[in-house]
Amino acid sequence: MAGTFGSINATASALRYHQAVMEVASGNIANVSTDGYARRRVVGQAVGAPAQPAMWSRFDGHGDGVRVGSVDRLVDPLLDSRARREHGTQSFLDTRAAALARVESSLGEPAGEGVSSALAGVRRAWQDLANNPDSAATRAQVVATSRTLVDAVAGQRRNIEAEEGDQRASLLADVGETNTLAHDLAAANEAITAARLAGNDTSSLLDARDQMALRLAELTGGTAVENGQGGLDVTVGGVALVTGGKAGTLAVSSGINPDGTSDGQPLALAVTPPGGTATAVSGLRGEVGGSVDLLGTTLPGLRAGLQAVAQQVADSVNAAHQAGFDQAGAAGQPFFAVDPSDPNGPLVLLVTDPASVAASAIGGGPNRDGSNGTAIAAALAGPTSGYQQFVTGLGNDVASVRRLAATQQNLTDQVDGAREQLSGVNIDEEMVTMMQSQRAYEAAARVMTTLDSVLDTLINRTGLVR
Amino acid sequence: MPINRVTQSMLTDRSLTRLQGSLSRLADIQEHLSTGRVLNRASDNPGDAATAMRLRASLGEQQQYARNAEDGQGWLASLDSTLGSANDMVRRARELGQQAVNGAMSQQSRDALAAEVDQLRSALVANANTTYVGRPVFGGTTAGSAAFTESAGVVTFTGDTNPVNRSVADGVVVDVSVAGPTAYGADGDNVFDHLAALSTALRSGDTTGVQTGVTALTSDSDRLVVARAEVGARTNRVDLAVTRAGDLETSLTNALAEIENADLPKTMVDLKMQEVAYQASLAATARVLQPSLVDFLR
Numbered sequence: 001m002a003g004t005f006g007s008i009n010a011t012a013s014a015l016r017y018h019q020a021v022m023e024v025a026s027g028n029i030a031n032v033s034t035d036g037y038a039r040r041r042v043v044g045q046a047v048g049a050p051a052q053p054a055m056w057s058r059f060d061g062h063g064d065g066v067r068v069g070s071v072d073r074l075v076d077p078l079l080d081s082r083a084r085r086e087h088g089t090q091s092f093l094d095t096r097a098a099a100l101a102r103v104e105s106s107l108g109e110p111a112g113e114g115v116s117s118a119l120a121g122v123r124r125a126w127q128d129l130a131n132n133p134d135s136a137a138t139r140a141q142v143v144a145t146s147r148t149l150v151d152a153v154a155g156q157r158r159n160i161e162a163e164e165g166d167q168r169a170s171l172l173a174d175v176g177e178t179n180t181l182a183h184d185l186a187a188a189n190e191a192i193t194a195a196r197l198a199g200n201d202t203s204s205l206l207d208a209r210d211q212m213a214l215r216l217a218e219l220t221g222g223t224a225v226e227n228g229q230g231g232l233d234v235t236v237g238g239v240a241l242v243t244g245g246k247a248g249t250l251a252v253s254s255g256i257n258p259d260g261t262s263d264g265q266p267l268a269l270a271v272t273p274p275g276g277t278a279t280a281v282s283g284l285r286g287e288v289g290g291s292v293d294l295l296g297t298t299l300p301g302l303r304a305g306l307q308a309v310a311q312q313v314a315d316s317v318n319a320a321h322q323a324g325f326d327q328a329g330a331a332g333q334p335f336f337a338v339d340p341s342d343p344n345g346p347l348v349l350l351v352t353d354p355a356s357v358a359a360s361a362i363g364g365g366p367n368r369d370g371s372n373g374t375a376i377a378a379a380l381a382g383p384t385s386g387y388q389q390f391v392t393g394l395g396n397d398v399a400s401v402r403r404l405a406a407t408q409q410n411l412t413d414q415v416d417g418a419r420e421q422l423s424g425v426n427i428d429e430e431m432v433t434m435m436q437s438q439r440a441y442e443a444a445a446r447v448m449t450t451l452d453s454v455l456d457t458l459i460n461r462t463g464l465v466r
Numbered sequence: 467m468p469i470n471r472v473t474q475s476m477l478t479d480r481s482l483t484r485l486q487g488s489l490s491r492l493a494d495i496q497e498h499l500s501t502g503r504v505l506n507r508a509s510d511n512p513g514d515a516a517t518a519m520r521l522r523a524s525l526g527e528q529q530q531y532a533r534n535a536e537d538g539q540g541w542l543a544s545l546d547s548t549l550g551s552a553n554d555m556v557r558r559a560r561e562l563g564q565q566a567v568n569g570a571m572s573q574q575s576r577d578a579l580a581a582e583v584d585q586l587r588s589a590l591v592a593n594a595n596t597t598y599v600g601r602p603v604f605g606g607t608t609a610g611s612a613a614f615t616e617s618a619g620v621v622t623f624t625g626d627t628n629p630v631n632r633s634v635a636d637g638v639v640v641d642v643s644v645a646g647p648t649a650y651g652a653d654g655d656n657v658f659d660h661l662a663a664l665s666t667a668l669r670s671g672d673t674t675g676v677q678t679g680v681t682a683l684t685s686d687s688d689r690l691v692v693a694r695a696e697v698g699a700r701t702n703r704v705d706l707a708v709t710r711a712g713d714l715e716t717s718l719t720n721a722l723a724e725i726e727n728a729d730l731p732k733t734m735v736d737l738k739m740q741e742v743a744y745q746a747s748l749a750a751t752a753r754v755l756q757p758s759l760v761d762f763l764r
Contacts (some may be wrong), residue, residue: 033476104507110518110726111506120526127530131537131632134601134609362628366609368601374633377530384523392516394506402509413483417476424473429761435763 006064007451010047014444015063017044018437020068025434028425036211038075038423040203045069075210079419084214086412088221088285093405095290096298099163103302108284109391115309118152118390119384121145124375128357130373139327139354142373144333146349153310154345157303158285164299169260171291175250175269178219178288182234182247185212186274189231190245196230206230216241220250220456221285237281238269246274250288253280255295267296298397305390310420311338312346313385316379323352324358324372329365332358332372474758488744495737498728505726521725527719529634532711533703538632541642542701543596549649549694551755552593556631556657556687559586561681563664573671580668587661591616594658601724604646606630613646614658623647634707639739640700649693650686657686663711 021042031037047064105372125145129138188209195202213224213232222236227244234242241248248271255267269292270278283290314336321335333356337348351357360369498504508515550607560580565571571579591759596603605613605625613625623646630643650657667675 033478085644101507101509104509107508109508110515110522111503112519112522116519116522120523124530127534128634131534132599209495246619294479361582362607367626367628368605368609368630369607369628371631374631374639376646392510392512392521395510395512395515397514398507398509416479420473420476420479421471424471424475425472426471429471431759433762 002102004455008363008448009450010063010065011239011444011447013047013067014447015441017042018441021437022434022441024071025430025437029427029430032425032427036214037425038073038207038210038427039073042070043069043072044167056262067440069201070203073206074423076419076422077204079415079422080210081224083412083415084217084224085221086408086415087214088289090405090408091218092221092285092290092293092411093401095287096294097398097401098403099167099290099294100394100401103160103163104418105400107156107391107394110146113385115149115152115156116384118145118149118318119313119380119387121277122149123380123384126373126380128373129357130377133359133370134368135375139357139359142357143349143352143354146351148348149313150336150344150349153306153313154344156306157346160299160306162304165260165297166263167261167291167294167299168256171252171288171295172256172258172260172339173218174288175252178216178236178241178250179247179346180240181212181216181219182249185209185216185232185234185242186245186247188212189227189229189242192230193245202230215460217286220288231276236271237269237284239279239281240273240276241271243274248273248276250281251278253278267292271331299422302394305393306314307340307346309336309387309390310336310345310382312383313347316382317376320372320376320379321358323361323375325360325363326358326402327355327366329360329363329367331363332356349352373462479752481747481754483729484747485744485751488740488747492737492740492744495733495740498733499730499737502730503726503727504728512593513690518722518725521718521722525715525722527636528711528714528718531633532708533714534632535634535708535711538634538640538642538704539701539708540703541598541603541630542697544727545603545642545644545697546594546694546701548593548596548603549644549690550718551647551698553591553687553690553694555590555593556683556690559583559661559664559681562684563668563676563683566668566676576668576671580665583661583665584667587665589659590650591663592623594621594646604644604649606643606645614650616658618698619662622653622657623656632704634704635710640704640707641704642691642700642704644697647728650688651689657683657690660686 021044024040024042031039045068047067047393048062050059053059072079109116109386112120122145123139125142129135129142130314132138169245188205192202192205192209195205209232209330213234216222216236217224220236220241222234222241224232224234231244231245232242233244234241236250239248241250250269250271253268253270254265257263269281269284269288271281272278282292283289314334317336318334321332324332326332333351335349335351339345340346340349359373361371361375362365362369371393494661497506505511540711559582562583566576566579591614594604594614597611600611601609602611602613602625607628607630608625610624613623615620615624625646627645627647629641631639633639645655647656660679664676664683665677666672667679671712677741
């Protein structure tokens, strides 16, 4: 049986409990727009008989009040891990799409502003030379338009190289951020373990932990697993980056100098697990994976494609030019060279003297034949279509990666939506909870008043005779 | 997937996403309108971009063919008028010879005829060295400035007989020159030799010689007529090529516009619709974001 003040205690527990509920509700409302905040819910527990009665003991109590069983953080670890995966893929695709779109818009095609217009200019100049092979002006025009073509090709290469430089810089920044985050996550893991041992509320630490793990996934596509002590262990490329309270490091092992320039070696990354040795990793996702893919495959591929076009131009023009004869009747020299290491290359103009332009197909002395000009103009048809293929190929790649990114965005949004459905704060809901608790608090206060008056009757009125 | 809970930030996020989507579609249409093009980068439509680039290259080719053909027209026109006046001169010389053969004539009159023949001969030499943009039109690809040179009373061909070709269409090459000997006869037996012989025969009163000269000039005249007819035929080909290149240019320009250019009325309608959609989503956002239970609990 309950004691005299048993009911007062039960009522007091109600007041305490509902205060806690309102406190948590107000915390939820306060964080309605906080990034990474998962709503909390107070789980009440009726205080009553012990769950496991002791042998031979009797418990006849009931209605002993309520207490805060736990404050639940409404999250689903499965959804969290899906979100990390989708975000990793998303940022991988976004990084690639953005870089390729930049390169593509710098081409100035198909509006005919870039290399294709320069090629057309060269073909026109050769045709005009065929019409007027004895004119110094048309000869000079051939040299001038060829120089424009060389500059246009060099401009394209510079654009690709600039993008490579930007990607190297951003890769270094991402690697730095990854290491800082890994370090912070390890510290959070440790704090969580300590807080749990001390019995403190770990919700805010867990929010921070999940945020960091998500960002790590966005950076590297790394996967995270709960380690049984409240912390998250992160694996990047199959190698442990964070284990409990200890963090390893991600580093660029070759390919990039610390100042962001290329060291000429193939790009390679390595993860050093806590207390372990550096292990090469590949196939990363996220922003780092995107940059590695761009630097390792896509951008060098584009550079090679452009160089192939330059080679095609040089080969076609040289073959035709060497079959002709210049103003003095001497055999034509090579017109272009391809030099990938030339800062103004890869296409290099070799003939700069208008008199050396081999317009004539007839040797043996000076003449006014211009048919070799026609032949060279015709020979440029191959490189022109080669360049068109290069542009279309890039356009296809950009369109494809953009489509992939858009599709992935749907998936990412869906997972984010599912998380938000579970963890997001709804103000109406919190208001209802608050009202409910307010009323319950009021009712408990009324119970207290009633008890008071009951006791008053018993203590002050009992035994009094009027 | 059923939605179990809707939260405040879901509403804000979704509204923002949709506003962004709406705004970016608006920006796309605006790009189409302000550039007048729907194909602004290869990835907008890789297939069309490839076609557009090919069309633009063909367009450049056709324009060049037209330029080449127009240059050829200049050559052929100058050949035509030169051959015309050359034939007139040869015919006049033949008439003079005929006169001398037919009528009984004093030596003085024959000398006068001979003087005119000499004049015609030197005019014809100048005529045979006609140039077009600084090049002797009968000289082939010679680097020199004259097709025929006179030395010690003998006119010889100093040009070459290489063709002067103009590409006037894909795979169509027209020789726009006429080699000197084709029009004026081979060295040693050319119209200039015949005129000189006629003049000598007239001066010496050699009637047989005059008769021979007249006969020779008749065949010279025929040769010039044939050469002129050939020039006329080639002019036709080149003229046709100019027209064809112009037509092709128009149709290629149309095809390019079809692919690249924005359909203005359609784009305007799209813009209006997208504006309405954007305003609607703004209005919806404004309404959806305000109320919550707080507004009704007092």
